[in-house]
Amino acid sequence: MIERSGNLIVISGPSGVGKSTLVKKAREVLPDLEFSVSCTTRAPRAGEVDGRDYFFLNETEFEKKVQQNEFIEFAGVFAHRYGTLKSEVLSRLQRGADVILDIDVQGAKQIRQAARNDSEIARAAQFIMIVPPDMETLSRRLTGRNSETPESLKLRLAGAQSELSNFRIYDYLVVNDDLETAQNDLISLLKTMRMRSSLVKGEPFA
Ligand code: 5GP
Numbered sequence: 001m002i003e004r005s006g007n008l009i010v011i012s013g014p015s016g017v018g019k020s021t022l023v024k025k026a027r028e029v030l031p032d033l034e035f036s037v038s039c040t041t042r043a044p045r046a047g048e049v050d051g052r053d054y055f056f057l058n059e060t061e062f063e064k065k066v067q068q069n070e071f072i073e074f075a076g077v078f079a080h081r082y083g084t085l086k087s088e089v090l091s092r093l094q095r096g097a098d099v100i101l102d103i104d105v106q107g108a109k110q111i112r113q114a115a116r117n118d119s120e121i122a123r124a125a126q127f128i129m130i131v132p133p134d135m136e137t138l139s140r141r142l143t144g145r146n147s148e149t150p151e152s153l154k155l156r157l158a159g160a161q162s163e164l165s166n167f168r169i170y171d172y173l174v175v176n177d178d179l180e181t182a183q184n185d186l187i188s189l190l191k192t193m194r195m196r197s198s199l200v201k202g203e204p205f206a
Pocket of ligand 1: 012013014015038039042073074075077082083084102103104105106107108
């Protein structure tokens, strides 16, 4: 059997673009994908479960993990802090699992930076951005979502535009116009990534 290490799949996209739906579907279809559960200081939304959707921490607990160097990356998003734990990622890559990070552009930039000093991350990291077909569609979708107060909606729209302006940092763009097409595009992309020769360990054909 060919032994391989995993991909570190960074997926970003502005709120309202349908990223969570797309990632959820990909995980159903490709059960080998593992999801890195992030830490956050924001409050859980209805239906969110601690340890499954996020590790919900207070500011003190979050700061302690920063000080103890437990994060691969962390960032402030919409007045709260979010971070990716090393413990959610590194051992899984080693044993060959593909790990998905659903993180923002600041986090993606930090992973790019980390890849400069760490050959394992450099080999594993792949960057995907989910984008809307245009800004008008995104604005319409965000308005239709009732989880936002008017203030947070405004903040998120401005954030979306600035996030999207960084699209060239990413290796791949998946356009979410028609949901089913976007789902198929993302799944094809993730399947293709599993075939990367650079992930193969050792010399299996020697
Ligand atoms: P939400 O609060 O809607 O779940 O997420 C808000 C934003 O934070 C999303 O763009 C999401 O990708 C980003 N995010 C979630 N976890 C992390 C993380 O660990 N690190 C960074 N940098 N961003 C994150």
